[in-house]
Amino acid sequence: MDTSTPAGTAALIARVAAAQEELRATVASLGDADLAAASALPGWTRGHVCAHVARNADGLRNLLTWAQTGVPRPMYADGGAREADIERDAHRPAAEHLADLARSGDGFVGHARRLDDGAWAAEVVLRNGDRLPARMLPGHRLREVLIHHVDLAAGYSPADWSGQDARFLLASLASAWSGRGDCPPLELRAADTGERFAAGAGPGAPVRVTGPAHALAAWLAGRGHGGGLRCSSGGLPALPAWM
The missing domain is CATH 1.20.120.450 (dinb family like domain)
Structure with a gap:
């Protein structure tokens, strides 16, 4: 074996x-x-x-x-x-x-x-x-x-996450939110890596949120207030509590 x-x-x-x-x-x-x-x-x-x-x-x-x-x-x-x-x-x-x-x-x-x-x-x-x-x-x-x-x-702080760990967290959290009807549809764009992720499954067109991978991950985890992020709809949408 x-x-x-x-x-x-x-x-x-x-x-x-x-x-x-x-x-x-x-x-x-x-x-x-x-x-x-x-x-x-x-x-x-x-x-x-x-x-x-x-x-x-x-x-x-x-x-x-x-x-x-x-x-x-x-x-x-x-x-x-x-x-x-x-x-x-x-x-x-x-x-x-x-x-x-x-x-x-x-x-x-x-x-x-x-x-x-x-x-x-x-x-x-x-x-x-x-x-x-x-x-x-x-x-x-x-x-x-x-x-x-x-x-x-x-x-x-989230800024202390390594680039590798920030990318891991972003992918992991986006996957966790994927398909959840209590999360608005999101298109997440990591400006520092070029990666894109989809999350949420609520009604309407996806809201595009752009920023560094660590800031996106922190926001998805409910840590911080979305500093460093840009949103296509103006203000960031409300997310369900993570943990």
């Missing part, structure tokens, strides 16, 4: 590892009081964001185990347990947050690197009920880490 990780997936896992290290570097610069202060997410401190990112790694690792063994294993026991775990872990000292982020994130990456082709092709089920092949899980983790790094509101 071939136990090697497919090349494209291996590269994505490497990007997850790098993004996690960057997030941990930001957290390492913060003290206990900083982590107890408000994040960019309403009602959450920076500690809540750290706890969520760590528990997400554990949840996605549960899905890797499902893919590897064939035995169903949900991300979380239930929605209530997920929220309780985040609240339990949100108020810890900075050193404990950092250790937890390292343990959970490195655990996800190490586990992912051990999966073979058969496991990557296995279907798993996300917390929201979406079914997908396990090979998409590293992308979900990368998106989670990059976006929530911004949510720490600690000096890291």
Whole structure:
């Protein structure tokens, strides 16, 4: 049996590892009081964001185990347990947050690197009920880490995403919004890469939104107010909440 990780997936896992290290570097610069202060997410401190990112790694690792063994294993026991775990872990000292982020994130990456082709092709089920092949899980983790790094509101912004990561996020988020009737039809043009994406499925002609890939991705994720973007209809249309 071939136990090697497919090349494209291996590269994505490497990007997850790098993004996690960057997030941990930001957290390492913060003290206990900083982590107890408000994040960019309403009602959450920076500690809540750290706890969520760590528990997400554990949840996605549960899905890797499902893919590897064939035995169903949900991300979380239930929605209530997920929220309780985040609240339990949100108020810890900075050193404990950092250790937890390292343990959970490195655990996800190490586990992912051990999966073979058969496991990557296995279907798993996300917390929201979406079914997908396990090979998409590293992308979900990368998106989670990059976006929530911004949510720490600690000096890291969408402009700090690498060009590669900004393009990944734009393509990933556009795909997530594609076909959704609660999202207006959009034609997204990345001025810095020349790429174009379609999103949404509401009535009417598509609204063209143009700007740097990182600004488009941030807007689709509900981060920021669309700075640096131009819209064919004047003002940017309202989008449903991302997360």
